[in-house]
Amino acid sequence: MSFDINIKITDRLGVTHQIEAPTDMALNLMEVMRMYELAPEGTIGICGGMAMCASCQCYIESTHELSEQSDDEEAMLSEAFHVKPNSRLGCQIQITPKLEGLEVRLAPEE
Amino acid sequence: MITTDILIIGAGPTGLFTVFEAGLLKLKCHLIDALPQPGGQCSEIYPKKPIYDIPAYPEILAGDLTKKLLEQSKQFKPGFTLGERAETIEKQVDGSFIVTTNKGSKHHAPVVAIAGGLGSFEPRKPALDQLSDFEDKGIAYMIKDPEVYRNKRVVIAGGGDSALDWSIFLSDVASEVTLIHRRTEFRGALDSVEKVQELKNKGKINLITPAEVTALFGNDHLEAIEVTQTGQVAQRIETDAFIPLFGLSPKLGPIANWGLEIEKNAIKVNNALDYQTNIPGIFAIGDVNTYPGKLKLILCGFHEATLMCQAAYKIINPGKRFVLKYTTVSGIDGFDGTRKEAPKSVVKSID
Numbered sequence: 001m002s003f004d005i006n007i008k009i010t011d012r013l014g015v016t017h018q019i020e021a022p023t024d025m026a027l028n029l030m031e032v033m034r035m036y037e038l039a040p041e042g043t044i045g046i047c048g049g050m051a052m053c054a055s056c057q058c059y060i061e062s063t064h065e066l067s068e069q070s071d072d073e074e075a076m077l078s079e080a081f082h083v084k085p086n087s088r089l090g091c092q093i094q095i096t097p098k099l100e101g102l103e104v105r106l107a108p109e110e
Numbered sequence: 111m112i113t114t115d116i117l118i119i120g121a122g123p124t125g126l127f128t129v130f131e132a133g134l135l136k137l138k139c140h141l142i143d144a145l146p147q148p149g150g151q152c153s154e155i156y157p158k159k160p161i162y163d164i165p166a167y168p169e170i171l172a173g174d175l176t177k178k179l180l181e182q183s184k185q186f187k188p189g190f191t192l193g194e195r196a197e198t199i200e201k202q203v204d205g206s207f208i209v210t211t212n213k214g215s216k217h218h219a220p221v222v223a224i225a226g227g228l229g230s231f232e233p234r235k236p237a238l239d240q241l242s243d244f245e246d247k248g249i250a251y252m253i254k255d256p257e258v259y260r261n262k263r264v265v266i267a268g269g270g271d272s273a274l275d276w277s278i279f280l281s282d283v284a285s286e287v288t289l290i291h292r293r294t295e296f297r298g299a300l301d302s303v304e305k306v307q308e309l310k311n312k313g314k315i316n317l318i319t320p321a322e323v324t325a326l327f328g329n330d331h332l333e334a335i336e337v338t339q340t341g342q343v344a345q346r347i348e349t350d351a352f353i354p355l356f357g358l359s360p361k362l363g364p365i366a367n368w369g370l371e372i373e374k375n376a377i378k379v380n381n382a383l384d385y386q387t388n389i390p391g392i393f394a395i396g397d398v399n400t401y402p403g404k405l406k407l408i409l410c411g412f413h414e415a416t417l418m419c420q421a422a423y424k425i426i427n428p429g430k431r432f433v434l435k436y437t438t439v440s441g442i443d444g445f446d447g448t449r450k451e452a453p454k455s456v457v458k459s460i461d
Contacts, residue, residue: 040230040374040375041374041375041376041400042229042362042374042375042376043359045373046228046359046360047155047156050155050159050299052154052156053155053156053357053359055359071295071297072297073268073293074295075270075296075297076290076297078269078293078295078390079234079268079269079270079292079356079357081237083251110236110359
């Protein structure tokens, strides 16, 4: 059986949204943000989710254990701007039941 | 002044397929693209990645799709203005348009088709003081002609394929190549990484990692950069050129100021008819447009391009009757004199 998880996302204007994300649609965090239109089209998920741009960079503000960074993600973050130690690419974070209560903040647009 | 029938802004898959569909209607096309090569995102962002939803191709690499599209439209002899961004548009009294690029090239056409995808790809620039002062005066974000670096000292920054490939290439051209990257790991094709290692060992590439360029020096022209290696004192490197290669990010850019109706960073079009914008004669096709139910898919761009060409035909040939022809029946007559047609079936009696 599948269910939704609760996620807190702070957008680029500083507004925090409490949203429900389905765990049965193979979604990633970037896609959830697009689904809820938390950033204008064309400013997030530009590369489509290939870890080839940093338009979905976000800061992880809760203590959830996330999947390891892939080489591609690590390399992209090493070239991105506004990177902090808690930076991740939203497109590389799959929505799973373990992420219940996740809190993230979208990084500024480059 | 370049003159054509349909001026296409953007040489991605949608723009390239427009050339073919327009060619069938005997309309000539010219394409403008800010990137130095055709293919748009497919060539620039993910040439080696597979696409699975191009009809009749169970799998095709984005780079190969570009090659096939170029081959398909070749006989219609498209013109290209590459490495230049469409900047301004002026409507003429006869309803035609003049589009001028950032380099001043002028293009005249009765129909403009914006197939600009996510916009023009602008280089991602590092945050450095005086950066813009030295642009084109030692600083470049794209290498169009490597010969300008012959016997010059060059500093390249970045950790991707383009930084690696250009460092390798310029090590034979420039007098000195320095490659600076924020990490010790590079993200690129394995053979490029190995080649850089080999050139570094031979002393042909000066590799500084993990490090960042932290300042620029010069009067009228760039003369030196400051590089700071993690945990060390900054050092000054004299150089003739600094090329930051941090990838590209798309911006709708000057098109946003053309008086077109924009919604969600895309151009609103009439999808019930022909993908025309609020300005008659200007169309928007592919990822750059929006309408209710829009899907940003290459295959949707192809469909939009085809319908748009019909509308362009009517503008360019007012009052002329039109009947749809099938390529299998009519063949294709190229503007280069070539003809492609289905082989005639043989009629021969059997004794």
